[in-house]
Structure formats: structure tokens, C-alpha cells
Amino acid sequence: MKIAFVVPNLFQSRAYDAIEPLVFSILAARTPEDMETVFWDERKEVIPLDPSVSLLAVTVETHTARRAYQIADQYRALGATVVFGGHHPTFMPEEALQHCDAVVLGDAEGAWEDLLADFRAGTLKSTYRRKEVGELAGLRMDRSLYRGKGYVPASVVQYGRGCKFTCEFCSIRAFYGSCLRQRPVREVVAEIEALKHRHVFFVDDNIFVDRDKAKELLNALVPLKVTWSCQISIDIAQDPELVRLLEKSGCNGALVGFESLNPINLKQMKKGWGLKRQDYETSIRILQDAGVMIYGSFVFGYDADTPDSFEETVEFAIRNRFFLGSFAALMPTPGTQLYDRLRDEKRLLHDKWWLDPNFRYGDAAFEPRGMTADQLTEGCHWARTQFNSLSSINRRFWDRRTNLKNLHRAAFFLGANLVFRREARVKHGKPLGSVAPLVQGKG
Secondary structure, three states: OEEEEEEOOOEOOOOOOOOOOHHHHHHHHOOOOOOEEEEEEOOOOOOOEOOOOOEEEEEOOHHHHHHHHHHHHHHHHOOOEEEEEOHHHHHOHHHHOOOOOEEEEOOOOOHHHHHHHHHHHOOOOOEEEOOOOOOOOOOOOOHHHHOOOOOOOOEEEOOEEOOOOOOOOOOHHHHHOOOOEEOOHHHHHHHHHOOOOOEEEEOOOOOOOOHHHHHHHHHHHHHHOOEEEEEEOHHHHHOHHHHHHHHHHOEEEEEEEEEOOOHHHHHHOOOHHHHOOOOHHHHHHHHHHOOOEEEEEEEEOOOOOOOOHHHHHHHHHHHOOOOEEEEEEOOOOOOOHHHHHHHHOOOEOOOOOOOOOOOEOOOOOEOOOOOOHHHHHHHHHHHHHHHOOHHHHHHHHOOOOOOOOOHHHHHHHHHHHHHHHHHHHHHOOOEOEOOOOOOEOOO
8 A cells, every 4th residue: 555645836846945844754654664655745846646556645735725636636536545634624624525535634643543544444534633632742753755855954843833822814723723732842852863954943833832831942952052943923032031042042043923014904913912012123133133033024915004015114124134034915815814804805806716727826815905906916026026136135144143143144044045036036926736737657
């Protein structure tokens, strides 16, 4: 019996900024040894149409749903059984089941074993969900899947799951609910000690949802002498002890969801807490003084945004010498409060933008209040182009606290910015999915 794990791409092209997909290293470690497994990541390689595959397991995001369905349909026509998991099929199981035989809802641990047992017995059910929310102790990974794939040279590690905030546009709370879980620190440390790469990226949506536990982790990282990066909320800059530990433990970069510079927008998206005790500029200075390179993330399209918002935001990001930046149109994805609100207000431009053949990557998917949909699309494209211009890269480069702290940092800054410059140019305006059929062959 042969199982193929698949990561679909947005469209038919390769990605230079792809990171290791942690989910399949977890599932591979939980798969019986008598089952053969292969792993294909379309972001890095061509997916073959392999007639020897019995079970195809696909992780699906909303942006990759159309491509996932195209791949699944071709494998089902070949006689394979197809299973979906991830955020999108969890929120849209009826849609997903039109293209697969079973859907894993929520976390896969536990449910995956039940699914494989039923598959062996010929009693596969349409949906699977783990029987109870389990602790994260004992989490195992099979990282051999990643060999030769050419991912970004950083090892992906997960410390915890869930987020305490309820931002309107985010699907994390809808997926995990109010359940916040962290792995035992000793297990995380043991995993990092065994890794090939000496740079670690914590994929937690917010690694500091429990600050006391986060401080325990950071203290344990200090003797490991690794560099690491993560995703954080800006409020941690208000905790001096935590900021000191960031620097001491080797944190060199953090993705920060600023989202908007407008307090009215932040209140509407339920993220007003970001400015509750101090302004963005103060928080940025505190983090950068601790040597943290900031990857700033922004969304446009909330009600207080106007065509002037793009220039103001890009200038803010360049002036503060951000390491990297993301400037995206607000995307209503299933499962979020935002999607439900815009649907109820009849402002969505597509029934299902992720399946619409006319939708292009970077397009606005709804009608904003303060500008037209076309202005939202064009403004975001302008912001990405401007921020990733050579003059912007040069202007942001010159910060001795962060980007120029040492030669390794300088090289990392330049390499990452050139990759992001390319990806921003290549992805914009492409239709989701692919019209090209898979080519039959062994994988």
C-alpha cells in the first residue's frame, strides 16, 4: 500500500521562499511502517500521476483549494482514494467532499490513525475528527521527507497551537477555538538539538500567547546558541523581561502583524489592543534595539482605508527599516468572522473566489468602503512593488542594530529581499490552479 503526501501550489510554478510543511512530517511519523510513503511538494517539484498510489493525502489552504481539487480529481479518476485536511476543508467539508473521499477535520493526530485503520478495512468514513483535544507532549516528526527538496535553510519547529486573540479576519481562532496548548519545553529543546540547521523558525501563530511559558522556553534556548525567528504580536514589546530574553536567546527576526496604521481599522478588526499602551514606533524601536529584524505584515481594505493608505504604510515600513514586508488585500476566507460579515453585507465579489477561474492572485475579493475594488488591487500591487524596489532595499539595509548587526545578517537580509522581490513580481495576477494535466509516471 502506497501513500502519497501532497502540498499543492497556488499555480503551476516553483517557489523560492517555501518552508518545510510540518504537518506531513508529523503524519509520516504516525504511519505504520508496512505502508510505503512518498512526499511531493508542488512548490518545489512536479507532481506525477502515479498509478501505484493507493491513498493520496493533501493539505489544503483556501488559496490552494482549486489546485488541490484539480490534483484530486485526476487521482480519483485513476482509482486512488483521496483524503483532505487543513483549514479549508475543515471549514468547507461539503465542498471538499465533491473532490475527495474523506476529510480530516481539525488536528490530524489521532484522526489519521483511525482513518488508516478504516482504509485498510475498507470502511472509510467521509469525515474524521480526533476524539478529544490532546496534549502536545510526545509529538514526533519524520523529517526525512524534506531531503533534497531545497527549502529555505531553516528548520521548522512548533511549540504551541492556538491564539488568545479573536481578530476578525483570522481563521486560527475558528480552527482551534479557545484551546491553547504548548509542548513540554524539554521536548522542544531535544528536537532542536537534533536538527541539521542552526536556524529555527517557530511556526506558532503567536508563540507568546502564554508569556510565562514562553519565558521558560526562551531561557531554555539560551545555552543552545541557535538563531531563531517567529511570529509575534506587537504587545510583547511592552514586557521588558521578555524583550531581554528575545535578544539573549538568539531571536533575530519576527513577523509582526501590524495590519493597519489606522486606529479605526484596528478597532474594527478587533485588534485595537496593539496600540493600547504604546504606539507602534515605540514598540518597533524596543524590538529593534534588542536586535530583532521585523517582517511587517499589513492588510488593506478595512472601512477607514483610502487610496492614500498605501503610500503612508509603505513609507512607514521603509522609514522603520523593516527586514521584509507584506502588503495584501484583505481576504475573506471561510470560517472567519470577516467572511460571514462581508457575505451578510453582500459585499463579496465572487460566490467562491478561491474557485473562480476569473480570480487572479492579488485581486480584491470584496467591495471596500473607502475605494473601489480595482483601487484596492492596484494599491496593494503598488505597495509590494515599491517596498521591494532596489531603492527601498538599499534604504532599509542600513541599520546596525538589526540588518547590519553582523555579516551573516547582512547576507540574509539581501538574499531574502531579492527572493521576495522576485516572488512579488512572479505571483501577481496569476490565476489559481493550473490547466495542465498531471503527467503519468512513478514518484
